[in-house]
Amino acid sequence: MPPTAPPTPADLLDHLARAAAAYYRHFADVASRHGLTLMQGKTLSLLSRPMPMRGLAGLLGCDTSNVTGIVDRLQARGLLRREVDPTDRRVKNVRLTGQGEQAVQRIRAELMSGLTGLEHLDREDRLALQRLLTRVFPATGAAEAPVTAG
Amino acid sequence: MPPTAPPTPADLLDHLARAAAAYYRHFADVASRHGLTLMQGKTLSLLSRPMPMRGLAGLLGCDTSNVTGIVDRLQARGLLRREVDPTDRRVKNVRLTGQGEQAVQRIRAELMSGLTGLEHLDREDRLALQRLLTRVFPATGAAEAPVTAG
DNA sequence: TATTGTTATACTCTATAACTATA
DNA sequence: TATAGTTATAGAGTATAACAATA
Numbered sequence: 135m136p137p138t139a140p141p142t143p144a145d146l147l148d149h150l151a152r153a154a155a156a157y158y159r160h161f162a163d164v165a166s167r168h169g170l171t172l173m174q175g176k177t178l179s180l181l182s183r184p185m186p187m188r189g190l191a192g193l194l195g196c197d198t199s200n201v202t203g204i205v206d207r208l209q210a211r212g213l214l215r216r217e218v219d220p221t222d223r224r225v226k227n228v229r230l231t232g233q234g235e236q237a238v239q240r241i242r243a244e245l246m247s248g249l250t251g252l253e254h255l256d257r258e259d260r261l262a263l264q265r266l267l268t269r270v271f272p273a274t275g276a277a278e279a280p281v282t283a284g
Numbered sequence: 285m286p287p288t289a290p291p292t293p294a295d296l297l298d299h300l301a302r303a304a305a306a307y308y309r310h311f312a313d314v315a316s317r318h319g320l321t322l323m324q325g326k327t328l329s330l331l332s333r334p335m336p337m338r339g340l341a342g343l344l345g346c347d348t349s350n351v352t353g354i355v356d357r358l359q360a361r362g363l364l365r366r367e368v369d370p371t372d373r374r375v376k377n378v379r380l381t382g383q384g385e386q387a388v389q390r391i392r393a394e395l396m397s398g399l400t401g402l403e404h405l406d407r408e409d410r411l412a413l414q415r416l417l418t419r420v421f422p423a424t425g426a427a428e429a430p431v432t433a434g
Numbered sequence: 435t436a437t438t439g440t441t442a443t444a445c446t447c448t449a450t451a452a453c454t455a456t457a
Numbered sequence: 458t459a460t461a462g463t464t465a466t467a468g469a470g471t472a473t474a475a476c477a478a479t480a
Contacts, residue, residue, distance in 0.1 A: 144396065147395060150402075151311075152417075157300055187438075188437090195309055200470065203469080204469090222480070249297070255416070255419065270303070271401065321471090338461065346447080347449055347450080349448085349451095351462090354446085372461080373455080
């Protein structure tokens, strides 16, 4: 093997593109095995705590009018429910049902088990990857909150 | 500052999710500034060389029937054209027009300039990021060909 | 008045199945 | 027969604008 040459920033852009595509392909595959679309899987994964429709829209990166339909379909399948906020009757907080929580747990487990490369990284490599990702994609605000769904 | 603790694999999954989301948000923003959807931008970026509809479907990760519509809309805007393959008249090779090539160049430049963190990485960090991404998302085949679009 | 969520609308993306034209 | 691409169809995601209920 010749000594590995460092990639140019343009090369790295391609690597990031492949990685992002691979991540979403994997996520969509896992969601699909549960009869869910990518957006439905993302939505469920965002609900570790109840959240208003508007907050969900922010984290999903789409308009609030879209969330109505996405939540409608998940609610029709019994995976979540709307609850009127007692302090502001305009707000509807979306909460996972027990069935929804079980689905999220299974999805999370399948996501991890499918990325064996992730579990095989040693402590130093995990730290390095975290540092590099944070430098390339610095958190910008609320829309960047921790989301397994991506 | 306390010494940084290494993230768990589960933590890293969240970081990857955020990075993937940030990449696509950025790509969609750039495409949108050119009046293109995410899929349209990805499609154009894939056409550094002419490619059959079927190959495009493979790289985009969708059914061939979808490609018909996506290519239709890009063709209607003069960004690419279909050419019947002289060696197999069933095949249609899709090729960027001059206008399409210009659009791709502008999109690529905006993609890079928006990721300043990428250009600020030194050689060692670029090599490390490439190595880590490759380990977590090993290339699996044709569908993993270099694609700036992701 | 301003805000939350919904509805109506139109467009894009998506897979499945049936079709055509080639091979 | 098999393959490349299209069409038809139905469902899901998307933004915009208008709306009802609440603040």
